[in-house]
Amino acid sequence: MSTSTDTWSVELEMKNKKRRGCCLGKTRKKTSKSEEDSDCLSISSRILQTFDPLSYKPKVWPRKLVFKEIQANLVQNGLEVKILKNIAGVCKPGQLTFIMGPSGVGKTTLLNILTGRSLEHIQSMGNVFVNGRYMDPSEMKKISAYVEKDDHFIEELTVRETIRFAARMRSVKLLKEKELDRIVDEMIFCMGLDACQNSRVGSKASGRGCLSRGERKKLAFACEILNDPPILFCDEPTSGLDFFMSAQVMKVLKQLANEGKTIVCTVHTPSTTVFDLADNLILLAQGEIVYNGPARSAVRFFQKCRYISSKFVNSPENLMNFISQAYDETDEEYDERVQVMINEFAAVSLKPEFSICSNRSSSRRIRDEGDDEEIVRKMNREWHQQVLYVALRDLKMMKRKKFEMMWKIVQTITISIIIGCMYHGTKIHKDHLLNFRGFAWGSVIMVDFLFMIPSAYIFHRDYPIIIREYNSNLYDPFAYFIAKSTIETVQYTIFPLVFGTITISMMSLPISFQAISNYFAITFLIALNAISSAHAIAAIFINPVVTITVLLALNLPFMSLSGFYISVDEIPSWLRPLSFVSWYRRGFEVITVSYFGDVGEIPGCHHHQNLTKWRTGKDFIDSQSFLPFLVPLDYGVIVLFIIFWKIVGILGFRWRVDRNS
Numbered sequence: 253m254s255t256s257t258d259t260w261s262v263e264l265e266m267k268n269k270k271r272r273g274c275c276l277g278k279t280r281k282k283t284s285k286s287e288e289d290s291d292c293l294s295i296s297s298r299i300l301q302t303f304d305p306l307s308y309k310p311k312v313w314p315r316k317l318v319f320k321e322i323q324a325n326l327v328q329n330g331l332e333v334k335i336l337k338n339i340a341g342v343c344k345p346g347q348l349t350f351i352m353g354p355s356g357v358g359k360t361t362l363l364n365i366l367t368g369r370s371l372e373h374i375q376s377m378g379n380v381f382v383n384g385r386y387m388d389p390s391e392m393k394k395i396s397a398y399v400e401k402d403d404h405f406i407e408e409l410t411v412r413e414t415i416r417f418a419a420r421m422r423s424v425k426l427l428k429e430k431e432l433d434r435i436v437d438e439m440i441f442c443m444g445l446d447a448c449q450n451s452r453v454g455s456k457a458s459g460r461g462c463l464s465r466g467e468r469k470k471l472a473f474a475c476e477i478l479n480d481p482p483i484l485f486c487d488e489p490t491s492g493l494d495f496f497m498s499a500q501v502m503k504v505l506k507q508l509a510n511e512g513k514t515i516v517c518t519v520h521t522p523s524t525t526v527f528d529l530a531d532n533l534i535l536l537a538q539g540e541i542v543y544n545g546p547a548r549s550a551v552r553f554f555q556k557c558r559y560i561s562s563k564f565v566n567s568p569e570n571l572m573n574f575i576s577q578a579y580d581e582t583d584e585e586y587d588e589r590v591q592v593m594i595n596e597f598a599a600v601s602l603k604p605e606f607s608i609c610s611n612r613s614s615s616r617r618i619r620d621e622g623d624d625e626e627i628v629r630k631m632n633r634e635w636h637q638q639v640l641y642v643a644l645r646d647l648k649m650m651k652r653k654k655f656e657m658m659w660k661i662v663q664t665i666t667i668s669i670i671i672g673c674m675y676h677g678t679k680i681h682k683d684h685l686l687n688f689r690g691f692a693w694g695s696v697i698m699v700d701f702l703f704m705i706p707s708a709y710i711f712h713r714d715y716p717i718i719i720r721e722y723n724s725n726l727y728d729p730f731a732y733f734i735a736k737s738t739i740e741t742v743q744y745t746i747f748p749l750v751f752g753t754i755t756i757s758m759m760s761l762p763i764s765f766q767a768i769s770n771y772f773a774i775t776f777l778i779a780l781n782a783i784s785s786a787h788a789i790a791a792i793f794i795n796p797v798v799t800i801t802v803l804l805a806l807n808l809p810f811m812s813l814s815g816f817y818i819s820v821d822e823i824p825s826w827l828r829p830l831s832f833v834s835w836y837r838r839g840f841e842v843i844t845v846s847y848f849g850d851v852g853e854i855p856g857c858h859h860h861q862n863l864t865k866w867r868t869g870k871d872f873i874d875s876q877s878f879l880p881f882l883v884p885l886d887y888g889v890i891v892l893f894i895i896f897w898k899i900v901g902i903l904g905f906r907w908r909v910d911r912n913s
């Protein structure tokens with residue numbers, strides 16, 4: 253450690269004084285790099301300790317983390333592979349703990365288990381204790397924050413908006429806009445994100461400009477530490493960062509540890525500067541712990557192992573070389589070497605540290621003083637507030653996705669004009685009956701497929717963000733689903749109106765209130781049903797390819813049974829109930845009955861009375877096996893389907909998010 257604690261405090265106080273002055277003013281003086289660096293740390297501390305706007309909790313309750321008997325097996329394709337074997341360790345408050353080990357040894361898996369994440373294909377077991385009390389995953393999520401290796405943010409939002417959303421959702425009290433601005437300003441300043449605060453987060457994948465890795469990492473910290481969690485886990489916070497940025501990010505973590513937090517992070521071959529910041533070290537090799545203790549004592553420990561030379565220096569490279577398999581070493585030699593380390597460590601292991609942890613069943617009854625205060629990461633916003641703020645954020649995203657919106661409008665207008673041209677001049681006349689039939693059925697199919705397929709992508713892109721934000725207890729999946737699907741639905745439901753207005757205006761159908769209102773109402777409901785079904789299936793499957801496949805498999809049978817391709821009377825009796833509930837048929841019926849219900853003799857028929865069976869509007873309706881009195885039921889069936897899909901969507905989404913959290 254390059255700076256002593258006393259020096260830190262003095263520096264903190266000095267910088268805080270300086271900061272108080274510039275915080276009140278609108279402009280900030282530019283400082284040198286090193287000055288900015290130390291200022292950042294001190295301000296961070298001031299926000300979190302003194303100012304502490306979000307939790308209104310001036311003190312971090314020290315939390316000692318102990319884990320025992322942690323095991324993880326990878327179960328895939330009928331095979332079971334041990335990843336972690338009986339891991340135990342201790343991470344103390346006020347310390348920065350590094351978990352290190354060769355690539356693929358299970359560092360991230362260990363962190364995921366400690367933070368209570370469930371992972372596909374991974375079976376895990378073991379006990380995690382905080383201050384001697386057994387923690388189940390949900391309790392752990394309430395007192396800890398986890399900054400994962402991959403940062404997932406909403407691309408369309410700026411850095412400022414991203415922090416602002418997190419601050420709004422995390423604050424204990426609902427803050428006024430000005431208070432919120434002040435907190436966001438402080439956090440942006442203390443994380444050194446001033447220069448990019450109004451830049452969109454972006455992503456490399458989207459090809460748009462985006463933040464650098466270091467800035468993204470700092471943004472991730474900013475969002476997670478807003479309400480001062482006593483335990484912070486970080487998976488490879490320095491990965492992909494250069495020497496300077498790695499040291500900067502690690503110093504932020506070190507400062508948080510100095511404030512009394514328990515900081516645990518996995519690190520991949522750190523530089524000596526970064527390694528020097530570590531207080532506590534956990535080393536893993538072949539899925540087992542080979543060292544857990546003070547980082548500075550690691551060298552002494554390894555000198556006991558017979559393979560190490562006395563010239564061994566305490567550099568991270570040497571440590572990593574020592575616990576990794578050498579390129580010229582056989583598996584047996586490496587196994588033997590690791591076994592020596594395990595045995596040595598077993599002889600000096602930290603048994604007294606573990607003895608304070610009660611066993612799982614009895615410890616659940618133990619409550620610490622300050623337990624109520626320690627739960628800092630519960631959902632602070634009421635359910636309706638969660639829906640509102642997620643919806644407002646979505647609205648903002650939607651406005652920024654102008655390009656996507658423009659293409660949707662172009663698509664709808666183009667298709668409407670093509671359909672309008674196809675049926676141009678169609679009227680209620682004997683010669684146009686088949687055209688009308690095609691138009692009525694086509695309208696239902698168009699609004700269904702036009703909006704169902706794009707809606708199926710609803711959660712796909714944002715899914716990792718949802719998981720992260722749910723794991724951080726920002727909102728409930730119910731609230732997210734309601735907000736997101738409502739905004740998407742509002743967006744899509746304007747298109748059936750555009751479609752109907754263009755096509756009908758190009759035709760020569762009678763302009764009656766009953767016909768027009770029924771046409772718009774039913775196409776609106778069909779679109780709503782299509783969107784709701786897409787959201788429900790997307791919520792369950794997430795993978796867009798599977799979602800589209802399932803949606804088509806669900807829709808095509810109902811479409812075939814709509815009575816357009818084959819008369820309902822000729823459908824096998826056991827399939828008729830499906831035809832009855834087919835929303836395509838229900839929509840087809842409403843449009844046909846609306847336009848032909850009041851038509852007496854169909855124009856053009858009186859000259860050819862003997863040539864056509866469709867002489868009147870009623871004949872035409874009867875010929876399709878439609879029943880005019882069923883029109884209210886048609887609406888009822890579609891509304892029931894919409895409700896059904898909404899329920900499936902909400903429950904499916906909750907199940908999916910819980911399964912992956």
Ligand SMILES: Nc1ncnc2c1ncn2[C@@H]1O[C@H](COP(=O)(O)OP(=O)(O)OP(=O)(O)O)[C@@H](O)[C@H]1O
Pocket residue numbers: 326328335353354355356357358359360361362371372373374520
């Ligand atoms: N959900 C999963 N499905 C399949 N395999 C997994 C899963 N999670 C972990 N693994 C496997 O478990 C092993 C340990 O993975 P883990 O990511 O924990 O290692 P690591 O030490 O963090 O690696 P690195 O340092 O390279 O990030 C790897 O072989 C990995 O492929």
